[in-house]
Amino acid sequence: MAYQKTEIMSQFEPVIGLEVHLQLNTKTKIFCSCANQYGCAPNTNVCPVCLGLPGSLPVLNRQALLYAIKVGLALNAEINSFIKFDRKNYYYPDLPKGYQISQFDFPVAKDGFLKIKSGNQEKRIGIKRAHLEEDAGKSMHDNTGSCSLVDFNRTGTPLIEIVTEPDLRSPQEAYDYLNILKLTLQYLGVSDCDMEKGSLRCDANISIRPVGQAALGTKTELKNMNSFRAVKAALEYEIRRHEQVILAGGKIVQETMLWDDTQAQTQTMRSKEEAHDYRYFPDPDLVPFTVDYKTIDSVRAELPELPQAKLVRFLSQYELSEYDANILVADSGMADFFEAAVKEYPQAKKVANWLAGPVSMELKNRKIPIHGLKLTPKALVELIAKVEDGVVSNLVGKEVLGLMLDQGKGAEEIIQAKGMAQVSDDSALFAIIDEVIAQNAAVVDQIKSGKPNAAGFLVGQAMKKSGGRANPKKLNELITRKIAGV
């Protein structure tokens, strides 16, 4: 059954909470020394700890804890001075021990927040907790449908689970929160945040209630969304479903729903699992941990400037438009490149335009990040200066950029070698102008009869003849002079 968009939204208010699982990019797994690596041949990245063999002992990777503290601090959370690990018990073939090592009552971080923009206002989204845990293995289902195959390489990959308070009130807010969360995590450099590889995964809890009612409605849990867009679509769908069930006098059943992206609908997850009863208890294999102020302060000192702070600074320090500033800040590599370039060439607006425009276009076409480009900030500003000084036109400048990236050479060298410099020399330009005037007598008559704007057409024709190399300003001036007979 499809639940169509209705006009009854205003009667109900959605209440949404999100759980994000993030794989940390430590060198090794969370509780053993196997490489934390994606894409290896099945079951070659495992050891007795991964396989849960009797007698094996998990030992915490210190780096994973430091990363979790870093994430906690970036989310304005309190870092617990005492933390411990607990066993979350359930049976599934990709979980070799029959339990997942996670954190129950003493997570690494609690009570934080992230700010999002909701309309013109800032809104705080509470972060309930962020805790460390181990990832499970991967089960694949045989195409004969007779068995499942399990690869334990992913087992023990360090995860941090970030849980919001039920503070989100629309699918759009959920989408905005996820984007700013992801950008913040990317700035921290603790994960590649790649949803396609599963290094960032998101589940959602959703309920609705009549506007004005304080008590929460019955929630459903949404899983299997593979992009932020899918999270938004799944929430929109599920809100409509809740509304229509309730308006028809029915009741929402608390259950887990799976998002089917191709059908664009949610479906009840059928599972043989018992009602969730994880029987958490302290893991006797892992000793408890105390986190002192010295450790927290040293992690805090490593925190980079976070995207929202950077945006505010870019707007005021460089007087950029919000659009340009957002494009630069959306990629910390781009933002760093921008600032290095502005040091060399203090016209921030010009540099921002080049980065947000032609450079971003090249990145998109070449499908590489900015640090993968054969371009230094210095080389870019040399090109910008050539355009600003009129050595090449804006259009040719973009072409020069492409060649610079292809060849890894400087703007000067390419302009020289290809003879791309703009022609501003009067006698060379007059030769072209004479030709254009001879071929467009009708247009010349129009100009003479008082339609000076028609000169633009002649400039265009002359530009074409020059192969884009003529200085258009100069052309305009000379054509006007020539026709006026001065």
Added chain:
Amino acid sequence: MSISKKDVKYVAALARIDLPEEDLEGFTQTLGKIVHYVEQLQKLNLDNVKPTSHAVPVGNVFRSDAVKPSLTNSQSLAIAVEAKDGCFKVPLVIE
């Protein structure tokens, strides 16, 4: 706190133990005795005792983030009841 047959059935199901009906009565009694024994703790005054998750006074045991060799595929699969395509073969987990 007393243990009912329903509790025993539930715990057995969670633990994936196939408990024959005729053993239910015996296990309910045995488990009840164990819980009753532990209940003695509730008579103690524990006001000044901190909640304890570990009996050993050791903490902050870390490992450095350095890679060590893993098992080979054949070593990993040596304990598998059945294997296929480099993976552990198990009964189908979804319908």
